[in-house]
Amino acid sequence: MEKEYDLICIMCPNGCRLHVDKDLNVTGNKCLRGVNYGKAEVTHPTRIVTSTVKIDSHELAVCPVKTKDPIPKEKIFDIMAEINKISLKCPVHIGDVVIQNVCGTGSDIVATREILQ
Amino acid sequence: MKQKDLLIIGGGSAGLAAAVSAYDAGVRDILIVEKGPFLGGILNQCVHNGFGLHEFKEELTGPEFFSRLVDEVKERHIEYVLNSFVTDLTKDKVVSYTNREDGFVQVKAKAIIMSAGCYERNAGAIGIPGDRPAGVITAGQAQLYMNEYGYLVGKRVFILGSGDIGLIMARRMSLEGAKVLGVAELMPYSNGLNRNIVQCLEDYNIPLYLSHTVSRVYGKSHLEKIEISKVDDHMQPIPGTEMTFECDTLMLSIGLIPYNNLLNHIGLPTSRSRGAWVNEHMETKLDGLFSCGNVLHVHDLADNVVEEAKVAGKAAAQYLDGKLPRHEELIKVEPGDGVGYTVPCEIDLANAEAVVPIKFRVRKPSKDVYLEFKFNGETIRRIYKQTIIPSEMEITPLKKELFTSNTGLLTVSLVQKEAK
Incomplete structure (x- = not known):
C-alpha cells in the first residue's frame, strides 16, 4: 500500500482502533477478526447488508433478511434494489434462501426470522 | 389469586435469559409477562447484525439472537403471556397485569425479576424552540415503523443525537432511499459506538456535527425545516452559527432511560443509572425482587444484558431455595x-x-x-x-x-x- 491507515474495526462492538501499515501488518486488534478486517478494509472493503422484505404474514409487514456473507461495499445499493423487488410467502424460517447469489456476489440473501403465518 | 414461584416482567433479552437460567438452576414454576405481541423485546426491530459474538460466538442479527433465546425458553416449556401489560407491583410481590383474553389478572409471586427494558427520551424532554409539527420522531419509533410495519417515515431526514439507534437508523433509512442530511450531537464527542460511526455514517457520507444542537423547528402541520447551531461550553447555541436544513423528519436519538417506574412506585431506592439499587446478585432492596438488563442500567450490548440476566435468574433460584440470606x-x-x-x-x-x-x-x-x-x-x-x-x-x-x-x-x- 502507498500509505498507512488508522481504522476502527467494525467486526464487533468493541470497535478496536486498528493501525494498518504499508505492508498490511495490523496492530491494535484484540482478536484475529481485526487482522482480517484491517487488511480487507484497505484493499477491498466488504459489509454484511441487513434489510427487510415484504411478506404476506398477518403478524408482520416485513421479514428481516441479510447477506449470508460479507459483500463488496460498492454493491450495497445494487443489492438493496434486488431485495426491494421481491416479496415472500409464509412460512419462512431462519436461514431460508430468498435470493441466490445476489448480484453475482456469491452470497445469498437469507431470512433472519421465522414467520409462520 | 394465581400463585407463581417466579414471575418475570418483560420477555426481551433479559427476561428470556433470566428465565432460562432460573429454570436451569431448578425453578419450574415460572411465568414471563410480555407487553408486546412477540417474545424478544426490542430485538424484534433490531434487524441489523453485530449481536451474539460473546454469547453465541458468531455474529447474528437481532431477530436471530432473540430467536435462540426463545428456542431455549420453549425447549424448557417455560410459561409466558403476550400482549400483557403489568399495571402494578406491590411490596408483598403481587403483580397485576391485563390482556384481552384474561382481562385483569393478579399473581402472587415468591420471587420477581424485573426486566422491563428502557424507553427513549423524547422531544418533550428537551423542549426544542419553534413549532410543534408532525415529523419529529424518536429513532426507536422510526425503527419499529421501518422494520416491523414496513413504513419509511420520511425522505429527507435530520438526526439529533448520536446514540446508536440514531446511527443505525441513519444507515437503514439511507439504504431504503431516504436522504439523511446529517447528525447533530450536543457533546463534543459521539455517544454511539465507534463502529457505528464508521459503518453507519462514514459509509454513507453522512456528516456528524459535534457540539451542535437543533435550535429551531419550522413547520405548520408537517415539519418543513430545522435550524442547527453550534453550542458553547455551557451547551448554549451560539448566535451567528445557524445552518438550516429542509427536511420532513427530525429523528431523535438522545438517550434511553430505564423503565423502572413500577419499582419507583413502591419506593425502592434507585442508583445513579436511574435503575434499581441492586447488590452483586442483582437483588434490589426488597427481598426476592431482582432487576437486570436495560431497566437496571442501559447496556450497549445485548450479550452483556444476557450475562447479567443469567446472574439474576440463578440468584432468584437461590433465593427460592432459601440460599440467599441477607x-x-x-x-x-x-x-x-x-x-x-x-x-x-x-x-x-x-x-x-x-x-x-x-x-x-x-x-x-x-x-x-x-x-x-x-x-x-x-x-x-x-x-x-x-x-x-x-x-x-x-x-x-x-x-x-x-x-x-x-x-x-x-x-x-x-x-x-x-x-x-
Missing part, C-alpha cells in the same frame, strides 16, 4: 471522580461468587488514564486505559480476596496518568 455486613460501591454510576451498588461478600464484576460508565472520553478501585481508602486494583469513552460500558472483574473486610466502601475513579 447479611448485615455490606460493602457499599460508589462512583468516584469521572465515573457516572456503578452496578452493583452494594456487595454482600458472604454471598458473593469468587469474582464480582463491577460495571460502570465514565462521564467523558479520556485518554491515558487509570481506572482506580479503592477499598476503604486503599487501592486494590488499578487498570491502565489508553482510551475510554462513555458510550462503552466498562466491566471490571474483582476477585473476592481483594476485599480485606465484609464492610466498607469501594469506589471506582478515573485517575489521569501523570506525565513522566
Whole structure:
C-alpha cells in the first residue's frame, strides 16, 4: 500500500482502533477478526447488508433478511434494489434462501426470522 | 389469586435469559409477562447484525439472537403471556397485569425479576424552540415503523443525537432511499459506538456535527425545516452559527432511560443509572425482587444484558431455595471522580461468587488514564486505559480476596496518568 491507515474495526462492538501499515501488518486488534478486517478494509472493503422484505404474514409487514456473507461495499445499493423487488410467502424460517447469489456476489440473501403465518 | 414461584416482567433479552437460567438452576414454576405481541423485546426491530459474538460466538442479527433465546425458553416449556401489560407491583410481590383474553389478572409471586427494558427520551424532554409539527420522531419509533410495519417515515431526514439507534437508523433509512442530511450531537464527542460511526455514517457520507444542537423547528402541520447551531461550553447555541436544513423528519436519538417506574412506585431506592439499587446478585432492596438488563442500567450490548440476566435468574433460584440470606455486613460501591454510576451498588461478600464484576460508565472520553478501585481508602486494583469513552460500558472483574473486610466502601475513579 502507498500509505498507512488508522481504522476502527467494525467486526464487533468493541470497535478496536486498528493501525494498518504499508505492508498490511495490523496492530491494535484484540482478536484475529481485526487482522482480517484491517487488511480487507484497505484493499477491498466488504459489509454484511441487513434489510427487510415484504411478506404476506398477518403478524408482520416485513421479514428481516441479510447477506449470508460479507459483500463488496460498492454493491450495497445494487443489492438493496434486488431485495426491494421481491416479496415472500409464509412460512419462512431462519436461514431460508430468498435470493441466490445476489448480484453475482456469491452470497445469498437469507431470512433472519421465522414467520409462520 | 394465581400463585407463581417466579414471575418475570418483560420477555426481551433479559427476561428470556433470566428465565432460562432460573429454570436451569431448578425453578419450574415460572411465568414471563410480555407487553408486546412477540417474545424478544426490542430485538424484534433490531434487524441489523453485530449481536451474539460473546454469547453465541458468531455474529447474528437481532431477530436471530432473540430467536435462540426463545428456542431455549420453549425447549424448557417455560410459561409466558403476550400482549400483557403489568399495571402494578406491590411490596408483598403481587403483580397485576391485563390482556384481552384474561382481562385483569393478579399473581402472587415468591420471587420477581424485573426486566422491563428502557424507553427513549423524547422531544418533550428537551423542549426544542419553534413549532410543534408532525415529523419529529424518536429513532426507536422510526425503527419499529421501518422494520416491523414496513413504513419509511420520511425522505429527507435530520438526526439529533448520536446514540446508536440514531446511527443505525441513519444507515437503514439511507439504504431504503431516504436522504439523511446529517447528525447533530450536543457533546463534543459521539455517544454511539465507534463502529457505528464508521459503518453507519462514514459509509454513507453522512456528516456528524459535534457540539451542535437543533435550535429551531419550522413547520405548520408537517415539519418543513430545522435550524442547527453550534453550542458553547455551557451547551448554549451560539448566535451567528445557524445552518438550516429542509427536511420532513427530525429523528431523535438522545438517550434511553430505564423503565423502572413500577419499582419507583413502591419506593425502592434507585442508583445513579436511574435503575434499581441492586447488590452483586442483582437483588434490589426488597427481598426476592431482582432487576437486570436495560431497566437496571442501559447496556450497549445485548450479550452483556444476557450475562447479567443469567446472574439474576440463578440468584432468584437461590433465593427460592432459601440460599440467599441477607447479611448485615455490606460493602457499599460508589462512583468516584469521572465515573457516572456503578452496578452493583452494594456487595454482600458472604454471598458473593469468587469474582464480582463491577460495571460502570465514565462521564467523558479520556485518554491515558487509570481506572482506580479503592477499598476503604486503599487501592486494590488499578487498570491502565489508553482510551475510554462513555458510550462503552466498562466491566471490571474483582476477585473476592481483594476485599480485606465484609464492610466498607469501594469506589471506582478515573485517575489521569501523570506525565513522566
